[in-house]
Amino acid sequence: MLQSDNDVGRILGPGYRPESIRVLLLTLDEGPGDDFDRWVTTDVSALIEQLRTSLSQLAGEGREPRSMAVVVRSAPATSPWQEAAMEATWQAVRGVVHSLTREFGSRRVRLNAVRAPSHNQTELKETLAFLASDGGAFVAGSSVDLGLVR
């Protein structure tokens, strides 16, 4: 399911400021039908459509360069097939972020992808804060996988 700023604010709580970074949150949740089809076909299609309107809007706002992140969150997979579907979705998001970084450049909007387990709140907020900060200004088209082993 794809969620935008209002829902993201509720999920990430105080401290999330949409004026500093625009977040599109893709939650890989259980639902009717096939996981792969629902996440890759339906949700990634919705993501591309949302980016189509958002990137043009942000780039045209004429303000300071903006940071935008697509966040993919999921609970642990319950089977190898579900794990593979989750990996496919994350890779599809990476493909979109990489393609659009090369298509649009990153002078007006820096687009990055973040993957976080659903229980991970603190590190996700810290990562988004970093991407929105001056220190993160050279990070564009990157994939940040917070699910890897520490």
Next chain:
Amino acid sequence: MRALVTGAGGAIGAGIVRLLVERGDEVIAQDLRPDALAAIESAHVTPVVGDLLREEDRAQLAGLWRDAELTCVIAAHGVDGSGALVDLDPSFVQRVLSVNAATIPPLLGLVLPALKRTRGTFVVIASQAGLQAEPNNAAYCASKFAIVGWVKAIAPAMASEGVAVRALCPGCTKSPLLFDAQARFAEARGMPVEEFIDERREGIPVGRFAEVEETAAAALYLAAPGMARPVVFAATGGEVLY
């Protein structure tokens, strides 16, 4: 050996079918388009017209090997997904993701019992665009990145069941799909298509596009059952390094 090739009416699919037949294999050749299948008619080819998006068409396919061995499946079907982001229509994006990516897991599910019996191989023809993204190609890149990621994730579990799942990532192969995509890229950049193609070709270390036979040969190399092969294999002329 008996092989199933989907998208057998496309340039790469047909090339794969021809090489398999030359090698003496029996081929079940699936495609959406009956006229495209007619072009690869042979005593060793069983043509099947059907839509992989439709469950009833997939079920019909499964009936063809019920009593016969199936050693290898090569999923060569796919559609172009190129276009600038501003021009991408949601229904177009859904179709690209559905055809190029979402048809693959159910196809593996369909052939898995047969491939387990033969300890066979399942090869997906992905793309170099599934390894390195391209501008003006977000939908296609999403679909190919998805399937390369899926192959890498599912391969270990399938290997423990005796089935090798692999992905070929070809580069620019001379085909109608390639030239249609180049035309869209050229349009997105405001360039004449011939100039765009020349520039593209110059950027490939081997200095040319692949012949269909070369990409088909790479697919057959990867599809060899019982042989050690990479899970993901790039045949890109050096344009994308993997």
